Amino acid sequence: MTDRQSVVVAGAVWLGAWWHVSVPLAVGVAGLVVALALRRPWLLAVAGLTLAAGLGTRAWAGLDPVAPAPFTGPVTLLSDPADTPFGVxxxxxxxxxxxxxxxxxxxxxxxxxxxxxxxLIVSGRLGPPPPHAPWLVPRHVVGRLRATSAERLDAGSAPWRAANRFRRLLGRGAEVLPRVERSLYGGFVLGDDRGQPPEVVDDFRGAGLTHVLVVSGQNLAFVLVLLGPLLQRSSLGVRWALTIAAIAAFGVVTRFEPSVLRASAMAALSVAAAWSGRPTGTLRLLALSVAGLLLVDPLLVHSVGFQLSVAASAGIAVLGPPIAAHLRGPAWWREAMSVTVAAQLGVAPVLVPRFGGLPVV
Incomplete structure (x- = not known):
């Protein structure tokens, strides 16, 4: 399958996830099997659209709001608590x-x-989510629990215990930093942007640097670079297993942010392609990763963070090389500038309608 065909398939899956009309899943699955058997990319695009639409419909059906009722029982935290003007x-x-x-x-x-x-063990009252809250859709949130009491139950499963121990260790190490620098450190290293002052976030947004306030695919690349010496000494099979383990561990520590999901899927596919002896280009990896992630979770298509991550990556893959070819200067400068400009152009279709413009610096 060529890069163009991969992009068409990913676009079809994206459209189906966004469209989410009622299509029997059996139709989509059957179409996918036939398309794979015949190795017809265009048939695969139709099957992907159909399957994503059916899965999207089922995902939306699962968003029926909870009924109002008192609640007492265990809950598992799915994210890190964030302070609000009235509590947490x-x-x-x-x-x-x-x-x-x-x-x-x-x-x-x-x-x-x-x-x-x-x-935690929590007592309180369950109720439906607020109306007209599209930001809750990609999080699969179907209600609100107003807690009147809460107490610790346990530390959760082993992967979460290890990840949280690591996060707390890094947090204690950053306590010597001033408040603002400590909040930036949390975003750079762990994806924890909860303590970042609004004025700092606004400054970074004006400079077009909001992507550095949280973890992204670049952070995952740094982790894999650090593992490089170990991976180079391993066989291809061991290298694949170690890379997948590192990707999973990184995702748990950084809470599987949308950009991390995209980067993790691309890294896993890249290693799998190398393992099979068929290295794959960036654009094709991006397209296949997007298609796979949306089939797993169609509601991810409504995440602004995911949209920005995909758009920036597509801009870098498509526009980066020609921009670099037209620039003058040292190679390191041309590469850095081309990536920055290409990413900004890539996210423009998402940023302009939602936020009203692009940074000028």
Missing amino acids: RVDVRVGDRRVELEASGAAAGAVTASLAGER
């Missing part, structure tokens, strides 16, 4: 559904001290 807020799992927990006063203490993956 965090996404949690209640049974098999996701809700947004809000706590204030005494109940906020145990919530604030917890991290993603840990479990």
Whole structure:
């Protein structure tokens, strides 16, 4: 499959996930099997659109709001708690559904001290989410839990315990830094942007540098570079296993942000392609990663963070080389400038309609 065909398939899957009309899943699955058997990329695009539409419809059906009711029981944190003017807020799992927990006063203490993956015993009242809250859709949030009391239950499963131990260790090491620098450190290293002052975020946004305030695919690349000496001494099979393990560990530590999901999928596909003896170009890796992620979670198509990550990566892959070819100067300068300009042009279709413009510096 060529780069262009891969992009068409990814675009079809994206359209189907966004469209989410009622299509029987059996039709999409059957079409996918036939397309793979016949090795027809255009048939694969149609099958991808159909399957993504059916999966998207099922995902939206799972967003029926919870009914108002009192609640007492265990919850699992799905993100790290964030302070609000009136207390603290965090996404949690209640049974098999996701809700947004809000706590204030005494109940906020145990919530604030917890991290993603840990479990609490909470008492409060469940209710539907606020109306017209599209930002809750990609998070699969179907309700709100107003907590009146909360206490720690346990530290969660082993991967989350290890990740949180690592995060707390790095957090203690950064306590010597001033408040602003400490908040930036949390964003750069761990993707934790909760303590970043609004004025600092605004300055970075004006300079077009908001992507450095949180983790991204670049951070994953740094991790893989650090592992490079070990990977080079390993066989291809061991290299693939170690890379996948590193990607999974990085995702748990950084909470599987949309940009991390995209970068992780691309890295995993790249290693798999090398392992099979068929190295693949960046654009094709991006297209296949996007298609795969949207088939796993069609609601991801509504995440602004995911849209920006995909758009920036596409801009770099498509526009970066020709821009670099037209620039003058040292190679390092041309490469840095071409990547920056290409990424800004790539995200323009997302940024301009949503936020009203692009940075001028």
